[in-house]
Amino acid sequence: MTEYTEMLNRERNAEWRVALRNSVPNKERIAIERVKMTEVEPHERIKSQTCEVNCGLTAEQAQREASRCMDCVTPTCVEGCPVSINIPKFVKQIEVGKFLDAAATLKEFSALPAVCGRVCPQEKQCEIKCFYSQKMKKEPVAIGYLERFAADYERLSGKIQIPKVEARNGIKVAAIGSGPSALSFAGDMIKFGYEVTVFEALHEIGGVLKYGIPEFRLPNSVVDVELENLKEMGVNFEKNFVVGRTASFDDLKELGYQAFFVGSGAGLPNFMNIPGENLNGVMSSNEYLTRVNLMYANQSDSDTPVMLGKRVAVIGGGNTAMDAVRTSKRLGAERSIIIYRRSLDEMPARLEEIKHAQEEGIEFMNLANPVEYLADAGGRVAKVRLQRMELGEPDASGRRRPVAIEGDIVEIEVDLVIVAIGVSPNPLIPACLAGLKMSRYGTIEVNEETMQSSIPEIFAGGDIVRGGATVILAMGDGRRAAASMHRYLQEKHKK
Amino acid sequence: MNKIVEKFKLSENVCKFVVEAPMIAKSRKPGNFVILRVGEKGERIPLTIVDSDIAKGTITLIVQNVGASSRKLCQLEAGESLTDMVGPLGKATHIYKAGTILALGGGVGVAPLFPIVKAFKEAGNRVITVLAARSKDLVILENEMREWSDEVIVMTDDGSSGRKGLVTEGAEEVIKREKVDECVAIGPAIMMKFCALLTKKYNVPTQVSLNTIMVDGTGMCGACRVTVNGETKFTCIDGPEFNAHQIDFDELLQRMRAYKNEEDQARNNK
Ligand SMILES: Cc1cc2nc3c(=O)[nH]c(=O)nc-3n(C[C@H](O)[C@H](O)[C@H](O)COP(=O)(O)OP(=O)(O)OC[C@H]3O[C@@H](n4cnc5c(N)ncnc54)[C@H](O)[C@@H]3O)c2cc1C
Ligand SMILES: Cc1cc2nc3c(=O)[nH]c(=O)nc-3n(C[C@H](O)[C@H](O)[C@H](O)COP(=O)(O)OP(=O)(O)OC[C@H]3O[C@@H](n4cnc5c(N)ncnc54)[C@H](O)[C@@H]3O)c2cc1C
Numbered sequence: 032m033t034e035y036t037e038m039l040n041r042e043r044n045a046e047w048r049v050a051l052r053n054s055v056p057n058k059e060r061i062a063i064e065r066v067k068m069t070e071v072e073p074h075e076r077i078k079s080q081t082c083e084v085n086c087g088l089t090a091e092q093a094q095r096e097a098s099r100c101m102d103c104v105t106p107t108c109v110e111g112c113p114v115s116i117n118i119p120k121f122v123k124q125i126e127v128g129k130f131l132d133a134a135a136t137l138k139e140f141s142a143l144p145a146v147c148g149r150v151c152p153q154e155k156q157c158e159i160k161c162f163y164s165q166k167m168k169k170e171p172v173a174i175g176y177l178e179r180f181a182a183d184y185e186r187l188s189g190k191i192q193i194p195k196v197e198a199r200n201g202i203k204v205a206a207i208g209s210g211p212s213a214l215s216f217a218g219d220m221i222k223f224g225y226e227v228t229v230f231e232a233l234h235e236i237g238g239v240l241k242y243g244i245p246e247f248r249l250p251n252s253v254v255d256v257e258l259e260n261l262k263e264m265g266v267n268f269e270k271n272f273v274v275g276r277t278a279s280f281d282d283l284k285e286l287g288y289q290a291f292f293v294g295s296g297a298g299l300p301n302f303m304n305i306p307g308e309n310l311n312g313v314m315s316s317n318e319y320l321t322r323v324n325l326m327y328a329n330q331s332d333s334d335t336p337v338m339l340g341k342r343v344a345v346i347g348g349g350n351t352a353m354d355a356v357r358t359s360k361r362l363g364a365e366r367s368i369i370i371y372r373r374s375l376d377e378m379p380a381r382l383e384e385i386k387h388a389q390e391e392g393i394e395f396m397n398l399a400n401p402v403e404y405l406a407d408a409g410g411r412v413a414k415v416r417l418q419r420m421e422l423g424e425p426d427a428s429g430r431r432r433p434v435a436i437e438g439d440i441v442e443i444e445v446d447l448v449i450v451a452i453g454v455s456p457n458p459l460i461p462a463c464l465a466g467l468k469m470s471r472y473g474t475i476e477v478n479e480e481t482m483q484s485s486i487p488e489i490f491a492g493g494d495i496v497r498g499g500a501t502v503i504l505a506m507g508d509g510r511r512a513a514a515s516m517h518r519y520l521q522e523k524h525k526k
Numbered sequence: 527m528n529k530i531v532e533k534f535k536l537s538e539n540v541c542k543f544v545v546e547a548p549m550i551a552k553s554r555k556p557g558n559f560v561i562l563r564v565g566e567k568g569e570r571i572p573l574t575i576v577d578s579d580i581a582k583g584t585i586t587l588i589v590q591n592v593g594a595s596s597r598k599l600c601q602l603e604a605g606e607s608l609t610d611m612v613g614p615l616g617k618a619t620h621i622y623k624a625g626t627i628l629a630l631g632g633g634v635g636v637a638p639l640f641p642i643v644k645a646f647k648e649a650g651n652r653v654i655t656v657l658a659a660r661s662k663d664l665v666i667l668e669n670e671m672r673e674w675s676d677e678v679i680v681m682t683d684d685g686s687s688g689r690k691g692l693v694t695e696g697a698e699e700v701i702k703r704e705k706v707d708e709c710v711a712i713g714p715a716i717m718m719k720f721c722a723l724l725t726k727k728y729n730v731p732t733q734v735s736l737n738t739i740m741v742d743g744t745g746m747c748g749a750c751r752v753t754v755n756g757e758t759k760f761t762c763i764d765g766p767e768f769n770a771h772q773i774d775f776d777e778l779l780q781r782m783r784a785y786k787n788e789e790d791q792a793r794n795n796k
């Protein structure tokens with residue numbers, strides 16, 4: 032038995048857990064239906080970019096949902112969580128109404144539970160591993176909803192517990208970027224007692240959480256509370272600071288920084304390199320979402336403009352594509368269309384997002400791929416030519432490969448096209464660090480356990496290591512990097 | 527927050543600012559730019575770093591009032607602060623000993639041209655500068671340019687200063703007169719297009735610095751994309767300087783008009 036499963040077991044044998052298990056027979060627990068998240072009605076929510084779609088659970092709903100969980104001997108759900116949250120413990124704490132304790136349990140494992148409870152692809156992680164999904168072919172315990180509930184409860188109660196931090200040890204370390212990987216790294220390092228500075232190129236802290244994911248899915252106020260906590264714990268934030276440009280790594284070393292965590296993300300948007308892609312009215316999802324989410328271009332008092340469209344096509348099938356297409360609907364598009372080269376089943380976006388998009392009247396054109404954009408007389412995009420596809424043999428990813436149907440080309444009228452076909456790692460940092468070992472995809476190579484790069488004092492994690500991944504994986508990386516940087520620096524200072 | 531230490535009016539619509547930015551002053555090189563904002567809902571505006579003073583920890587910016595955001599900036603006075611500023615961004619100009627440099631500046635493009643002229647001169651080149659503007663009042667940095675150039679030719683549309691004519695006329699004269707090893711042209715896109723056509727005719731290698739639309743300036747959005755030698759490049763990280771003879775100027779001109787309607791509206795509203 033590993034140390035971790037031992038711990039899970041020990042916790043499970045706590046008196047209150049045993050009593051709770053015995054108080055309700057499993058048959059009763061199984062009979063309860065999975066909670067339904069209350070949502071703002073589609074016609075209402077598409078009026079606003081900031082109206083959060085999911086309303087969260089009431090305490091009563093949460094406790095009832097928590098009571099479905101059978102507190103399994105072998106909680107397989109935990110295996111599905113990239114940061115191994117002690118799921119049954121926090122769920123049972125909710126069941127008995129100890130919501131603040133549940134929040135504290137979450138915080139032992141995750142720096143941003145209110146964020147992950149909202150944006151984690153739970154259906155592919157913890158929830159798919161739940162006993163209900165695995166063995167009973169029933170709907171899993173709504174772990175994500177419960178996580179969000181506990182974190183929100185704590186935030187709204189005003190009784191946020193600021194984790195204890197060790198006395199300052201005088202050793203300076205830096206995080207580069209301020210996305211989820213860097214934030215969770217900073218949170219742990221400050222707890223260990225280091226002087227931590229987070230350097231961010233943009234004028235806002237939060238990375239994709241701020242400039243990418245829209246407020247209707249993740250309100251900025253939720254992220255801001257987490258940032259305030261980090262500030263209160265003593266993390267120093269430097270905005271408008273591009274490491275490698277404003278100051279080099281050598282400059283920072285001269286200022287006393289002894290080790291670095293690179294969490295600079297995968298910010299470089301991919302394009303398809305097809306004719307007409309540089310026409311006005313064709314832009315990357317990063318540009319579109321940044322103008323709206325970071326620069327508030329949709330608000331009348333903002334100086335930044337954003338192009339509006341009546342017929343908007345979004346190319347791609349991931350979370351980013353869903354965010355962009357749903358944003359376009361909220362900014363007044365008459366038709367908002369997803370164009371994706373595979374079928375609906377193969378879309379990488381979260382199920383919940385696809386469902387919400389469908390409810391909001393988003394059209395889906397599957398098995399179609401743009402081959403050319405055509406302009407109107409004024410030089411703005413007016414049409415997209417699409418190649419129809421069909422599914423062929425499975426490819427390396429196990430998904431069936433889309434193949435072009437010879438000669439089957441259609442044109443549709445559009446006045447705004449948003450390209451959301453993925454991002455590449457941000458090349459800025461690698462370009463200024465000679466000797467840093469990179470993969471051929473432009474990601475930084477690290478030891479998977481320690482997150483240490485080929486340069487000993489440089490650690491890395493999140494999308495700059497994984498290519499495009501998820502918030503929770505980025506966070507897990509940040510935590511692992513913190514733990515091993517801590518070991519590395521302690522070793523170094525012993526000598 | 528970056529404090530404005532000094533402000534000067536260079537012409538009716540052009541202001542010069544000396545701004546506190548110690549880190550940027552130290553790390554910037556000729557050709558680099560910054561992105562700044564005025565106000566919490568302000569736009570991110572790219573501006574070239576014209577000069578810097580490491581000892582004082584300041585950089586110099588020159589801005590032309592062309593629209594809503596540049597006007598907001600021009601309304602700030604010494605003692606007030608920019609909301610934020612980031613840089614230095616973009617690749618630095620490749621400065622080397624080439625021989626004779628022909629520097630062409632149009633309108634406010636003279637501002638980004640200045641640090642390049644200075645650096646080429648310091649690298650031991652002969653520098654001939656042609657400054658062009660619509661009329662006498664709009665010619666900027668003439669004295670500074672004279673200090674760092676072997677010769678300065680001023681061209682105005684109406685002949686109110688220097689000679690009457692376009693920048694390309696002054697340039698052609700020089701190219702015909704003596705051997706030019708490299709040309710640098712900065713100004714409105716349309717001016718750069720015609721400069722590129724001219725120097726191509728005479729086979730003079732030419733660099734231009736593009737002022738595309740930008741948002742982040744770190745390679746994240748692609749708003750600044752431009753076609754160079756048939757390939758899409760991002761001006762903020764691959765540029766802003768490119769080989770003038772490889773640029774698709776018609777596409778560039780088109781893309782710079784992308785937000786024309788929205789900009790006109792903003793100008794009229796504010
Ligand atoms: C629109 C969109 C929707 C998404 N939806 C989901 C979702 O629902 N669920 C999910 O799990 N994941 C989602 N993702 C993916 C997830 O957001 C990312 O995997 C995650 O944010 C990566 O975190 P990171 O720490 O690597 O850095 P990022 O969040 O990418 O942030 C990197 C930061 O580093 C800064 N930076 C870069 N270079 C420098 C430098 N040299 N100096 C200083 N700062 C620098 C950047 O400005 C940026 O702010 C989504 C992504 C997008 C774009
Ligand atoms: C790398 C880089 C360096 C730059 N350096 C400088 C500099 O040193 N000094 C300076 O004054 N400007 C410079 N610019 C241009 C400057 O950023 C823009 O003029 C400014 O952002 C315009 O904002 P605005 O809201 O005031 O005008 P907008 O409302 O955005 O535009 C107003 C009108 O001016 C036109 N316009 C926009 N930009 C330009 C331009 N660059 N030249 C001519 N017409 C334009 C527009 O088409 C529009 O019709 C630079 C741009 C880049 C990308």
Ligand code: SF4
Nearest residue numbers: 112147151156157175
């Ligand atoms: S962090 Fe994500 S995967 Fe882990 S328990 Fe929470 S919702 Fe599930």
Ligand code: SF4
Nearest residue numbers: 100101103108161162
């Ligand atoms: S597997 Fe499901 S039922 Fe079992 S402990 Fe985890 S959440 Fe509860």
Ligand code: FES
Nearest residue numbers: 743745747748762
């Ligand atoms: S300005 Fe965004 S990529 Fe260049």
